Amino acid sequence: MVSISQLSFGYGKQVLFENLNLNLLPGHIYGLLGKNGAGKSTLLKNIAGLVFPQEGSCTVNGWVAGKRQPAFLQELFFVPEEVYLPAVTTVQFLKATAHFYPRFDTEQFNAMLAEFDVQPNEVLTRLSYGQQKKVMIAFGLATNTSLLIMDEPTNGLDIPSKTQFRKIMASALTDERCFIISTHQVRDLNNLIDTLLVLHNRQIVVAKELDEIADRVSFVTLPAGSTDYLYAEEGMAGLNAMVPNTTGTYSKVDMELLFNAIISNNQELINLLK
Known part of the structure:
Protein backbone atom coordinates (compact mmCIF):
# COMPACT_ATOMS: atom_id res chain seq x y z
CA MET A 1 0.00 0.00 0.00
CA ASN A 201 13.78 12.66 16.40
CA ARG A 202 13.42 12.46 12.61
CA GLN A 203 12.37 8.79 12.68
CA ILE A 204 9.36 6.58 13.13
CA VAL A 205 10.46 5.15 16.47
CA VAL A 206 7.33 3.05 17.02
CA ALA A 207 5.24 1.34 14.35
CA LYS A 208 3.28 -1.38 16.13
CA GLU A 209 -0.23 -2.72 16.40
CA LEU A 210 -1.76 -1.94 19.78
CA ASP A 211 -2.18 -5.65 20.53
CA GLU A 212 1.53 -6.19 19.96
CA ILE A 213 2.35 -3.26 22.26
CA ALA A 214 0.12 -4.82 24.93
CA ASP A 215 1.98 -8.11 24.50
CA ARG A 216 5.25 -6.39 25.38
CA VAL A 217 4.18 -3.75 27.90
CA SER A 218 1.67 -3.83 30.76
CA PHE A 219 -0.15 -0.66 31.77
CA VAL A 220 -0.72 -0.80 35.51
CA THR A 221 -1.33 1.30 38.61
CA LEU A 222 1.45 1.10 41.18
CA PRO A 223 1.60 2.41 44.75
CA ALA A 224 3.11 5.85 45.20
CA GLY A 225 6.84 5.55 45.82
CA SER A 226 7.32 2.54 43.54
CA THR A 227 10.43 2.61 41.38
CA ASP A 228 10.32 -0.63 39.40
CA TYR A 229 8.81 0.53 36.09
CA LEU A 230 9.71 1.60 32.57
CA TYR A 231 7.88 4.90 32.92
CA ALA A 232 5.30 6.36 35.28
CA GLU A 233 3.25 9.45 35.96
CA GLU A 234 1.40 10.41 39.12
CA GLY A 235 -2.31 9.64 39.07
CA MET A 236 -5.29 9.80 41.41
CA ALA A 237 -4.80 6.27 42.74
CA GLY A 238 -1.00 6.07 42.64
CA LEU A 239 1.37 5.82 39.70
CA ASN A 240 0.08 5.22 36.18
CA ALA A 241 2.93 3.07 34.98
CA MET A 242 4.29 0.84 32.26
CA VAL A 243 6.22 -2.33 33.06
CA PRO A 244 7.48 -5.18 30.86
CA ASN A 245 4.72 -7.71 30.27
CA THR A 246 6.33 -10.83 31.69
CA THR A 247 3.08 -12.67 32.47
CA GLY A 248 1.27 -12.44 29.13
CA THR A 249 -1.60 -10.56 30.79
CA TYR A 250 -3.50 -8.18 28.52
CA SER A 251 -3.95 -4.53 29.51
CA LYS A 252 -5.45 -1.66 27.53
CA VAL A 253 -2.78 0.54 25.95
CA ASP A 254 -2.71 4.04 27.43
CA MET A 255 -1.56 5.88 24.32
CA GLU A 256 -1.08 9.20 26.08
CA LEU A 257 1.16 7.64 28.72
CA LEU A 258 3.05 5.71 26.05
CA PHE A 259 3.52 8.81 23.91
CA ASN A 260 4.78 10.85 26.85
CA ALA A 261 7.31 8.14 27.63
CA ILE A 262 8.59 8.03 24.07
CA ILE A 263 9.04 11.78 23.67
CA SER A 264 10.92 11.81 26.99
CA ASN A 265 13.46 9.64 25.11
CA ASN A 266 12.86 6.55 27.22
CA GLN A 267 15.26 4.37 25.24
CA GLU A 268 14.54 1.23 27.24
CA LEU A 269 10.89 1.41 26.25
CA ILE A 270 11.67 2.29 22.62
CA ASN A 271 14.03 -0.68 22.37
CA LEU A 272 11.38 -2.95 23.86
CA LEU A 273 8.90 -1.90 21.17
CA LYS A 274 11.25 -2.32 18.19
Missing part, protein backbone atom coordinates in the same frame (compact mmCIF):
# COMPACT_ATOMS: atom_id res chain seq x y z
CA VAL A 2 2.35 2.76 1.27
CA SER A 3 6.09 2.15 1.00
CA ILE A 4 8.60 4.74 2.22
CA SER A 5 12.27 3.93 1.80
CA GLN A 6 15.27 5.95 3.04
CA LEU A 7 13.23 9.15 2.84
CA SER A 8 14.94 12.39 3.81
CA PHE A 9 13.17 15.74 3.77
CA GLY A 10 13.49 19.20 5.24
CA TYR A 11 12.85 22.87 4.73
CA GLY A 12 16.07 24.80 4.22
CA LYS A 13 18.46 23.82 7.00
CA GLN A 14 15.69 22.25 9.08
CA VAL A 15 15.82 18.49 8.56
CA LEU A 16 12.56 16.74 9.46
CA PHE A 17 13.32 13.16 8.38
CA GLU A 18 16.53 11.27 7.78
CA ASN A 19 16.53 7.87 6.07
CA LEU A 20 12.96 7.24 7.23
CA ASN A 21 11.48 3.82 6.43
CA LEU A 22 7.83 2.83 6.77
CA ASN A 23 5.42 0.31 5.29
CA LEU A 24 1.65 0.61 5.74
CA LEU A 25 -0.86 -2.06 4.80
CA PRO A 26 -4.57 -2.07 3.90
CA GLY A 27 -7.10 -3.09 6.53
CA HIS A 28 -5.60 -0.83 9.22
CA ILE A 29 -6.33 2.50 10.87
CA TYR A 30 -2.96 4.05 11.67
CA GLY A 31 -2.62 6.77 14.29
CA LEU A 32 0.32 9.09 13.66
CA LEU A 33 1.55 10.89 16.77
CA GLY A 34 4.38 13.33 17.31
CA LYS A 35 5.23 16.57 19.05
CA ASN A 36 4.28 19.86 17.43
CA GLY A 37 6.85 20.54 14.75
CA ALA A 38 7.97 16.92 14.50
CA GLY A 39 6.86 16.78 10.86
CA LYS A 40 3.58 14.83 10.99
CA SER A 41 1.83 17.02 8.42
CA THR A 42 4.90 17.03 6.20
CA LEU A 43 5.08 13.24 6.28
CA LEU A 44 1.43 13.08 5.22
CA LYS A 45 2.15 15.53 2.39
CA ASN A 46 5.02 13.32 1.19
CA ILE A 47 2.64 10.36 1.07
CA ALA A 48 0.05 12.44 -0.80
CA GLY A 49 2.65 13.69 -3.27
CA LEU A 50 2.23 17.32 -2.24
CA VAL A 51 5.93 17.66 -1.40
CA PHE A 52 8.84 15.67 -2.74
CA PRO A 53 11.55 13.67 -0.94
CA GLN A 54 15.03 15.15 -1.13
CA GLU A 55 16.36 11.60 -0.95
CA GLY A 56 14.68 8.20 -0.97
CA SER A 57 11.25 7.28 -2.26
CA CYS A 58 7.57 7.18 -1.39
CA THR A 59 5.12 5.01 -3.33
CA VAL A 60 1.42 4.26 -2.90
CA ASN A 61 0.02 1.17 -4.58
CA GLY A 62 3.20 1.11 -6.64
CA TRP A 63 2.76 4.68 -7.90
CA VAL A 64 5.42 7.29 -7.16
CA ALA A 65 3.54 9.74 -4.95
CA GLY A 66 5.29 12.88 -6.20
CA LYS A 67 4.22 12.28 -9.82
CA ARG A 68 0.53 12.51 -8.78
CA GLN A 69 -0.68 10.54 -11.77
CA PRO A 70 -4.47 10.18 -12.28
CA ALA A 71 -4.46 6.50 -11.28
CA PHE A 72 -2.72 7.50 -8.04
CA LEU A 73 -5.02 10.45 -7.31
CA GLN A 74 -8.27 8.54 -7.76
CA GLU A 75 -7.17 6.11 -5.05
CA LEU A 76 -6.20 8.75 -2.47
CA PHE A 77 -8.12 11.38 -0.54
CA PHE A 78 -6.47 13.86 1.81
CA VAL A 79 -8.37 15.80 4.48
CA PRO A 80 -6.02 18.62 5.55
CA GLU A 81 -6.01 20.26 8.96
CA GLU A 82 -7.35 23.52 7.52
CA VAL A 83 -10.24 23.21 5.09
CA TYR A 84 -11.19 25.86 2.52
CA LEU A 85 -14.45 25.15 0.78
CA PRO A 86 -16.15 27.01 -2.10
CA ALA A 87 -19.35 29.01 -1.74
CA VAL A 88 -21.58 26.23 -3.07
CA THR A 89 -24.04 23.84 -1.47
CA THR A 90 -23.03 20.34 -0.48
CA VAL A 91 -25.08 18.99 -3.39
CA GLN A 92 -23.29 21.28 -5.85
CA PHE A 93 -19.91 20.34 -4.38
CA LEU A 94 -20.78 16.68 -4.80
CA LYS A 95 -21.78 17.15 -8.43
CA ALA A 96 -18.53 18.98 -9.22
CA THR A 97 -16.06 16.65 -7.52
CA ALA A 98 -17.46 13.17 -6.82
CA HIS A 99 -16.94 11.95 -10.40
CA PHE A 100 -13.15 12.06 -9.91
CA TYR A 101 -13.48 9.01 -7.63
CA PRO A 102 -14.75 5.87 -9.40
CA ARG A 103 -16.17 4.24 -6.25
CA PHE A 104 -17.81 7.33 -4.76
CA ASP A 105 -20.99 6.32 -2.89
CA THR A 106 -23.58 9.12 -2.74
CA GLU A 107 -25.89 7.18 -0.43
CA GLN A 108 -23.02 6.58 1.99
CA PHE A 109 -22.13 10.28 1.87
CA ASN A 110 -25.69 11.40 2.60
CA ALA A 111 -26.00 8.87 5.43
CA MET A 112 -22.83 10.20 7.06
CA LEU A 113 -24.01 13.80 6.69
CA ALA A 114 -27.21 12.81 8.48
CA GLU A 115 -25.17 11.09 11.20
CA PHE A 116 -23.15 14.28 11.59
CA ASP A 117 -26.34 16.40 11.55
CA VAL A 118 -25.22 18.47 8.53
CA GLN A 119 -27.90 19.83 6.20
CA PRO A 120 -27.05 19.05 2.53
CA ASN A 121 -28.56 22.25 1.09
CA GLU A 122 -26.55 24.72 3.16
CA VAL A 123 -23.89 26.82 1.41
CA LEU A 124 -20.58 25.41 2.64
CA THR A 125 -19.01 28.75 3.49
CA ARG A 126 -21.94 29.53 5.78
CA LEU A 127 -21.33 26.44 7.88
CA SER A 128 -19.28 26.57 11.05
CA TYR A 129 -15.70 25.33 10.84
CA GLY A 130 -16.69 22.13 12.63
CA GLN A 131 -19.53 21.50 10.18
CA GLN A 132 -17.23 22.11 7.22
CA LYS A 133 -14.81 19.59 8.68
CA LYS A 134 -17.63 17.04 8.94
CA VAL A 135 -18.50 17.54 5.26
CA MET A 136 -14.90 16.85 4.24
CA ILE A 137 -14.63 13.81 6.51
CA ALA A 138 -17.86 12.38 5.10
CA PHE A 139 -16.78 13.13 1.54
CA GLY A 140 -13.39 11.51 2.07
CA LEU A 141 -14.92 8.35 3.47
CA ALA A 142 -17.51 8.19 0.68
CA THR A 143 -14.82 8.32 -2.02
CA ASN A 144 -13.94 4.75 -1.01
CA THR A 145 -10.34 5.35 -2.05
CA SER A 146 -7.88 2.70 -0.99
CA LEU A 147 -5.93 5.33 1.00
CA LEU A 148 -7.52 8.02 3.17
CA ILE A 149 -5.27 10.52 4.95
CA MET A 150 -6.55 12.85 7.65
CA ASP A 151 -4.52 15.58 9.33
CA GLU A 152 -5.98 16.65 12.70
CA PRO A 153 -9.53 15.69 11.64
CA THR A 154 -11.06 16.22 15.10
CA ASN A 155 -9.94 19.86 15.37
CA GLY A 156 -13.11 21.92 15.48
CA LEU A 157 -15.34 19.02 16.48
CA ASP A 158 -17.23 19.07 19.77
CA ILE A 159 -17.26 16.06 22.09
CA PRO A 160 -20.42 14.40 20.64
CA SER A 161 -19.06 14.89 17.12
CA LYS A 162 -15.76 13.23 18.07
CA THR A 163 -17.72 10.21 19.24
CA GLN A 164 -19.61 10.17 15.93
CA PHE A 165 -16.31 10.50 14.07
CA ARG A 166 -14.83 7.43 15.75
CA LYS A 167 -17.99 5.41 15.06
CA ILE A 168 -18.18 6.42 11.38
CA MET A 169 -14.46 5.83 10.78
CA ALA A 170 -14.58 2.36 12.29
CA SER A 171 -17.62 1.40 10.20
CA ALA A 172 -16.01 2.60 6.95
CA LEU A 173 -12.81 0.56 7.20
CA THR A 174 -12.55 -2.49 4.93
CA ASP A 175 -9.79 -4.98 4.21
CA GLU A 176 -8.97 -3.01 1.04
CA ARG A 177 -8.66 0.43 2.64
CA CYS A 178 -5.92 2.08 4.69
CA PHE A 179 -6.59 5.08 6.94
CA ILE A 180 -3.86 7.34 8.34
CA ILE A 181 -4.91 9.81 11.03
CA SER A 182 -2.50 12.39 12.41
CA THR A 183 -3.36 14.15 15.65
CA HIS A 184 -1.86 15.75 18.72
CA GLN A 185 -5.07 14.97 20.63
CA VAL A 186 -4.15 11.44 21.61
CA ARG A 187 -7.39 10.63 23.40
CA ASP A 188 -9.39 11.32 20.23
CA LEU A 189 -7.93 8.12 18.76
CA ASN A 190 -8.94 5.91 21.68
CA ASN A 191 -10.87 2.82 20.55
CA LEU A 192 -10.35 3.77 16.90
CA ILE A 193 -6.83 3.05 15.70
CA ASP A 194 -5.32 -0.43 15.64
CA THR A 195 -1.73 0.56 14.85
CA LEU A 196 0.35 3.31 16.42
CA LEU A 197 3.03 5.31 14.62
CA VAL A 198 5.21 7.72 16.60
CA LEU A 199 7.38 10.25 14.80
CA HIS A 200 10.24 11.44 16.99
Whole structure:
Protein backbone atom coordinates (compact mmCIF):
# COMPACT_ATOMS: atom_id res chain seq x y z
CA MET A 1 0.00 0.00 0.00
CA VAL A 2 2.35 2.76 1.27
CA SER A 3 6.09 2.15 1.00
CA ILE A 4 8.60 4.74 2.22
CA SER A 5 12.27 3.93 1.80
CA GLN A 6 15.27 5.95 3.04
CA LEU A 7 13.23 9.15 2.84
CA SER A 8 14.94 12.39 3.81
CA PHE A 9 13.17 15.74 3.77
CA GLY A 10 13.49 19.20 5.24
CA TYR A 11 12.85 22.87 4.73
CA GLY A 12 16.07 24.80 4.22
CA LYS A 13 18.46 23.82 7.00
CA GLN A 14 15.69 22.25 9.08
CA VAL A 15 15.82 18.49 8.56
CA LEU A 16 12.56 16.74 9.46
CA PHE A 17 13.32 13.16 8.38
CA GLU A 18 16.53 11.27 7.78
CA ASN A 19 16.53 7.87 6.07
CA LEU A 20 12.96 7.24 7.23
CA ASN A 21 11.48 3.82 6.43
CA LEU A 22 7.83 2.83 6.77
CA ASN A 23 5.42 0.31 5.29
CA LEU A 24 1.65 0.61 5.74
CA LEU A 25 -0.86 -2.06 4.80
CA PRO A 26 -4.57 -2.07 3.90
CA GLY A 27 -7.10 -3.09 6.53
CA HIS A 28 -5.60 -0.83 9.22
CA ILE A 29 -6.33 2.50 10.87
CA TYR A 30 -2.96 4.05 11.67
CA GLY A 31 -2.62 6.77 14.29
CA LEU A 32 0.32 9.09 13.66
CA LEU A 33 1.55 10.89 16.77
CA GLY A 34 4.38 13.33 17.31
CA LYS A 35 5.23 16.57 19.05
CA ASN A 36 4.28 19.86 17.43
CA GLY A 37 6.85 20.54 14.75
CA ALA A 38 7.97 16.92 14.50
CA GLY A 39 6.86 16.78 10.86
CA LYS A 40 3.58 14.83 10.99
CA SER A 41 1.83 17.02 8.42
CA THR A 42 4.90 17.03 6.20
CA LEU A 43 5.08 13.24 6.28
CA LEU A 44 1.43 13.08 5.22
CA LYS A 45 2.15 15.53 2.39
CA ASN A 46 5.02 13.32 1.19
CA ILE A 47 2.64 10.36 1.07
CA ALA A 48 0.05 12.44 -0.80
CA GLY A 49 2.65 13.69 -3.27
CA LEU A 50 2.23 17.32 -2.24
CA VAL A 51 5.93 17.66 -1.40
CA PHE A 52 8.84 15.67 -2.74
CA PRO A 53 11.55 13.67 -0.94
CA GLN A 54 15.03 15.15 -1.13
CA GLU A 55 16.36 11.60 -0.95
CA GLY A 56 14.68 8.20 -0.97
CA SER A 57 11.25 7.28 -2.26
CA CYS A 58 7.57 7.18 -1.39
CA THR A 59 5.12 5.01 -3.33
CA VAL A 60 1.42 4.26 -2.90
CA ASN A 61 0.02 1.17 -4.58
CA GLY A 62 3.20 1.11 -6.64
CA TRP A 63 2.76 4.68 -7.90
CA VAL A 64 5.42 7.29 -7.16
CA ALA A 65 3.54 9.74 -4.95
CA GLY A 66 5.29 12.88 -6.20
CA LYS A 67 4.22 12.28 -9.82
CA ARG A 68 0.53 12.51 -8.78
CA GLN A 69 -0.68 10.54 -11.77
CA PRO A 70 -4.47 10.18 -12.28
CA ALA A 71 -4.46 6.50 -11.28
CA PHE A 72 -2.72 7.50 -8.04
CA LEU A 73 -5.02 10.45 -7.31
CA GLN A 74 -8.27 8.54 -7.76
CA GLU A 75 -7.17 6.11 -5.05
CA LEU A 76 -6.20 8.75 -2.47
CA PHE A 77 -8.12 11.38 -0.54
CA PHE A 78 -6.47 13.86 1.81
CA VAL A 79 -8.37 15.80 4.48
CA PRO A 80 -6.02 18.62 5.55
CA GLU A 81 -6.01 20.26 8.96
CA GLU A 82 -7.35 23.52 7.52
CA VAL A 83 -10.24 23.21 5.09
CA TYR A 84 -11.19 25.86 2.52
CA LEU A 85 -14.45 25.15 0.78
CA PRO A 86 -16.15 27.01 -2.10
CA ALA A 87 -19.35 29.01 -1.74
CA VAL A 88 -21.58 26.23 -3.07
CA THR A 89 -24.04 23.84 -1.47
CA THR A 90 -23.03 20.34 -0.48
CA VAL A 91 -25.08 18.99 -3.39
CA GLN A 92 -23.29 21.28 -5.85
CA PHE A 93 -19.91 20.34 -4.38
CA LEU A 94 -20.78 16.68 -4.80
CA LYS A 95 -21.78 17.15 -8.43
CA ALA A 96 -18.53 18.98 -9.22
CA THR A 97 -16.06 16.65 -7.52
CA ALA A 98 -17.46 13.17 -6.82
CA HIS A 99 -16.94 11.95 -10.40
CA PHE A 100 -13.15 12.06 -9.91
CA TYR A 101 -13.48 9.01 -7.63
CA PRO A 102 -14.75 5.87 -9.40
CA ARG A 103 -16.17 4.24 -6.25
CA PHE A 104 -17.81 7.33 -4.76
CA ASP A 105 -20.99 6.32 -2.89
CA THR A 106 -23.58 9.12 -2.74
CA GLU A 107 -25.89 7.18 -0.43
CA GLN A 108 -23.02 6.58 1.99
CA PHE A 109 -22.13 10.28 1.87
CA ASN A 110 -25.69 11.40 2.60
CA ALA A 111 -26.00 8.87 5.43
CA MET A 112 -22.83 10.20 7.06
CA LEU A 113 -24.01 13.80 6.69
CA ALA A 114 -27.21 12.81 8.48
CA GLU A 115 -25.17 11.09 11.20
CA PHE A 116 -23.15 14.28 11.59
CA ASP A 117 -26.34 16.40 11.55
CA VAL A 118 -25.22 18.47 8.53
CA GLN A 119 -27.90 19.83 6.20
CA PRO A 120 -27.05 19.05 2.53
CA ASN A 121 -28.56 22.25 1.09
CA GLU A 122 -26.55 24.72 3.16
CA VAL A 123 -23.89 26.82 1.41
CA LEU A 124 -20.58 25.41 2.64
CA THR A 125 -19.01 28.75 3.49
CA ARG A 126 -21.94 29.53 5.78
CA LEU A 127 -21.33 26.44 7.88
CA SER A 128 -19.28 26.57 11.05
CA TYR A 129 -15.70 25.33 10.84
CA GLY A 130 -16.69 22.13 12.63
CA GLN A 131 -19.53 21.50 10.18
CA GLN A 132 -17.23 22.11 7.22
CA LYS A 133 -14.81 19.59 8.68
CA LYS A 134 -17.63 17.04 8.94
CA VAL A 135 -18.50 17.54 5.26
CA MET A 136 -14.90 16.85 4.24
CA ILE A 137 -14.63 13.81 6.51
CA ALA A 138 -17.86 12.38 5.10
CA PHE A 139 -16.78 13.13 1.54
CA GLY A 140 -13.39 11.51 2.07
CA LEU A 141 -14.92 8.35 3.47
CA ALA A 142 -17.51 8.19 0.68
CA THR A 143 -14.82 8.32 -2.02
CA ASN A 144 -13.94 4.75 -1.01
CA THR A 145 -10.34 5.35 -2.05
CA SER A 146 -7.88 2.70 -0.99
CA LEU A 147 -5.93 5.33 1.00
CA LEU A 148 -7.52 8.02 3.17
CA ILE A 149 -5.27 10.52 4.95
CA MET A 150 -6.55 12.85 7.65
CA ASP A 151 -4.52 15.58 9.33
CA GLU A 152 -5.98 16.65 12.70
CA PRO A 153 -9.53 15.69 11.64
CA THR A 154 -11.06 16.22 15.10
CA ASN A 155 -9.94 19.86 15.37
CA GLY A 156 -13.11 21.92 15.48
CA LEU A 157 -15.34 19.02 16.48
CA ASP A 158 -17.23 19.07 19.77
CA ILE A 159 -17.26 16.06 22.09
CA PRO A 160 -20.42 14.40 20.64
CA SER A 161 -19.06 14.89 17.12
CA LYS A 162 -15.76 13.23 18.07
CA THR A 163 -17.72 10.21 19.24
CA GLN A 164 -19.61 10.17 15.93
CA PHE A 165 -16.31 10.50 14.07
CA ARG A 166 -14.83 7.43 15.75
CA LYS A 167 -17.99 5.41 15.06
CA ILE A 168 -18.18 6.42 11.38
CA MET A 169 -14.46 5.83 10.78
CA ALA A 170 -14.58 2.36 12.29
CA SER A 171 -17.62 1.40 10.20
CA ALA A 172 -16.01 2.60 6.95
CA LEU A 173 -12.81 0.56 7.20
CA THR A 174 -12.55 -2.49 4.93
CA ASP A 175 -9.79 -4.98 4.21
CA GLU A 176 -8.97 -3.01 1.04
CA ARG A 177 -8.66 0.43 2.64
CA CYS A 178 -5.92 2.08 4.69
CA PHE A 179 -6.59 5.08 6.94
CA ILE A 180 -3.86 7.34 8.34
CA ILE A 181 -4.91 9.81 11.03
CA SER A 182 -2.50 12.39 12.41
CA THR A 183 -3.36 14.15 15.65
CA HIS A 184 -1.86 15.75 18.72
CA GLN A 185 -5.07 14.97 20.63
CA VAL A 186 -4.15 11.44 21.61
CA ARG A 187 -7.39 10.63 23.40
CA ASP A 188 -9.39 11.32 20.23
CA LEU A 189 -7.93 8.12 18.76
CA ASN A 190 -8.94 5.91 21.68
CA ASN A 191 -10.87 2.82 20.55
CA LEU A 192 -10.35 3.77 16.90
CA ILE A 193 -6.83 3.05 15.70
CA ASP A 194 -5.32 -0.43 15.64
CA THR A 195 -1.73 0.56 14.85
CA LEU A 196 0.35 3.31 16.42
CA LEU A 197 3.03 5.31 14.62
CA VAL A 198 5.21 7.72 16.60
CA LEU A 199 7.38 10.25 14.80
CA HIS A 200 10.24 11.44 16.99
CA ASN A 201 13.78 12.66 16.40
CA ARG A 202 13.42 12.46 12.61
CA GLN A 203 12.37 8.79 12.68
CA ILE A 204 9.36 6.58 13.13
CA VAL A 205 10.46 5.15 16.47
CA VAL A 206 7.33 3.05 17.02
CA ALA A 207 5.24 1.34 14.35
CA LYS A 208 3.28 -1.38 16.13
CA GLU A 209 -0.23 -2.72 16.40
CA LEU A 210 -1.76 -1.94 19.78
CA ASP A 211 -2.18 -5.65 20.53
CA GLU A 212 1.53 -6.19 19.96
CA ILE A 213 2.35 -3.26 22.26
CA ALA A 214 0.12 -4.82 24.93
CA ASP A 215 1.98 -8.11 24.50
CA ARG A 216 5.25 -6.39 25.38
CA VAL A 217 4.18 -3.75 27.90
CA SER A 218 1.67 -3.83 30.76
CA PHE A 219 -0.15 -0.66 31.77
CA VAL A 220 -0.72 -0.80 35.51
CA THR A 221 -1.33 1.30 38.61
CA LEU A 222 1.45 1.10 41.18
CA PRO A 223 1.60 2.41 44.75
CA ALA A 224 3.11 5.85 45.20
CA GLY A 225 6.84 5.55 45.82
CA SER A 226 7.32 2.54 43.54
CA THR A 227 10.43 2.61 41.38
CA ASP A 228 10.32 -0.63 39.40
CA TYR A 229 8.81 0.53 36.09
CA LEU A 230 9.71 1.60 32.57
CA TYR A 231 7.88 4.90 32.92
CA ALA A 232 5.30 6.36 35.28
CA GLU A 233 3.25 9.45 35.96
CA GLU A 234 1.40 10.41 39.12
CA GLY A 235 -2.31 9.64 39.07
CA MET A 236 -5.29 9.80 41.41
CA ALA A 237 -4.80 6.27 42.74
CA GLY A 238 -1.00 6.07 42.64
CA LEU A 239 1.37 5.82 39.70
CA ASN A 240 0.08 5.22 36.18
CA ALA A 241 2.93 3.07 34.98
CA MET A 242 4.29 0.84 32.26
CA VAL A 243 6.22 -2.33 33.06
CA PRO A 244 7.48 -5.18 30.86
CA ASN A 245 4.72 -7.71 30.27
CA THR A 246 6.33 -10.83 31.69
CA THR A 247 3.08 -12.67 32.47
CA GLY A 248 1.27 -12.44 29.13
CA THR A 249 -1.60 -10.56 30.79
CA TYR A 250 -3.50 -8.18 28.52
CA SER A 251 -3.95 -4.53 29.51
CA LYS A 252 -5.45 -1.66 27.53
CA VAL A 253 -2.78 0.54 25.95
CA ASP A 254 -2.71 4.04 27.43
CA MET A 255 -1.56 5.88 24.32
CA GLU A 256 -1.08 9.20 26.08
CA LEU A 257 1.16 7.64 28.72
CA LEU A 258 3.05 5.71 26.05
CA PHE A 259 3.52 8.81 23.91
CA ASN A 260 4.78 10.85 26.85
CA ALA A 261 7.31 8.14 27.63
CA ILE A 262 8.59 8.03 24.07
CA ILE A 263 9.04 11.78 23.67
CA SER A 264 10.92 11.81 26.99
CA ASN A 265 13.46 9.64 25.11
CA ASN A 266 12.86 6.55 27.22
CA GLN A 267 15.26 4.37 25.24
CA GLU A 268 14.54 1.23 27.24
CA LEU A 269 10.89 1.41 26.25
CA ILE A 270 11.67 2.29 22.62
CA ASN A 271 14.03 -0.68 22.37
CA LEU A 272 11.38 -2.95 23.86
CA LEU A 273 8.90 -1.90 21.17
CA LYS A 274 11.25 -2.32 18.19
